[in-house]
Each structure stands twice: as C-alpha cells, then as structure tokens.
Amino acid sequence: PRQNAASALSNSMDLSIATTQVATMLTSSQSHLGRTLSFQTHVPN
Known part of the structure; x- marks a missing residue:
C-alpha cells in the first residue's frame, strides 16, 4: 500500500x-x- 501511495504521489507531482x-x-x-x-x-503603414 505504501508503494502505491508513493507512485500515486509521484504521478500527481509529474x-x-x-x-x-x-x-x-x-x-x-x-x-x-x-x-x-x-x-x-504601432508601426505606421
């Protein structure tokens, strides 16, 4: 679960x-x- 949270955080940061x-x-x-x-x-024609 911790790895999933870390990858989710990494994805949101990206x-x-x-x-x-x-x-x-x-x-x-x-x-x-x-x-x-x-x-x-501003340049006159």
Whole structure:
C-alpha cells in the first residue's frame, strides 16, 4: 500500500509539473503574440 501511495504521489507531482510547463508555455506564447500584435499596430503603414 505504501508503494502505491508513493507512485500515486509521484504521478500527481509529474502531472502538476506538466501542467505548470503547459501553463508557462501558453502564457509566454500569449505575451509574445501580444507583443507582436502591439508592435505591428504601432508601426505606421
């Protein structure tokens, strides 16, 4: 039972790490997209 609890804890930690990485990727891509759009908006055509 202890081994099962340890593996479950390890799995949940892996899941939270993966979720954090995905959230970081999404946030950085969104801010990059926002910078690109604002840059294009400020450049006179």
